Amino acid sequence: MYHPERRQFLGRLSTACFLLTPLAAxxxxxxxxxxPEGMVEIKWDRDTCVxxxxxxxxxxxAAQLRGGPQNTAYKFDDIGCLVFWIRDKTAGMPWxxxxxxxxxxxxMNSKGQDIRWLDPHHAHYVGRHSPMGYNFAATAQPQAGSxxxxxxxxxxxxxxx
Numbered sequence: 001m002y003h004p005e006r007r008q009f010l011g012r013l014s015t016a017c018f019l020l021t022p023l024a025a026x027x028x029x030x031x032x033x034x035x036p037e038g039m040v041e042i043k044w045d046r047d048t049c050v051x052x053x054x055x056x057x058x059x060x061x062a063a064q065l066r067g068g069p070q071n072t073a074y075k076f077d078d079i080g081c082l083v084f085w086i087r088d089k090t091a092g093m094p095w096x097x098x099x100x101x102x103x104x105x106x107x108m109n110s111k112g113q114d115i116r117w118l119d120p121h122h123a124h125y126v127g128r129h130s131p132m133g134y135n136f137a138a139t140a141q142p143q144a145g146s147x148x149x150x151x152x153x154x155x156x157x158x159x160x161x
Contacts (some may be wrong), residue, residue, distance in 0.1 A: 021123040036117045038102050039064055040073035049077040051085040052132055059115050060137060061130045067101030068093060079105055079120065080134025083156050108137035118142065125152040134161070 003079055042064065047056050056077045058061055063076040065086070076082040082103070090096050105123055107116040118138055124146040129135035136152050147155065 049081050050074045051081040063105040065103045068095045078130045078132040083153050105138040121149045
């Protein structure tokens, strides 16, 4: 039996899908570059570390923190710079202890342009020569001799720099 309403409905549905496809592609492109939601793009070899002012080049050691009243992004070339920056700024920036403050650290096992970003508090840290000589790199999986964030942080702060 012929149903003209059904045919009209299917025609409208296919037109709507056709029109919405570019919109869906554009919206999904926001995350296609590999940057987690909330993270600001790091412009490699141009952006500098907020603590040491070194250019952020080595993708295996980069880190970022974002938060505060302006939801400002702070970029680091080494996890050690992030640890010491937090130590030095906590008194004047109490929002650093707020759970809405977000942080990311690069997984040292990332290949090329495809960087896997980890929550620093859940990452495991292994000894690796790093840009500022703090000599820790993050990895998603525990490895022999790896440390958790608290242990790595304690080690860095005790050593000083």
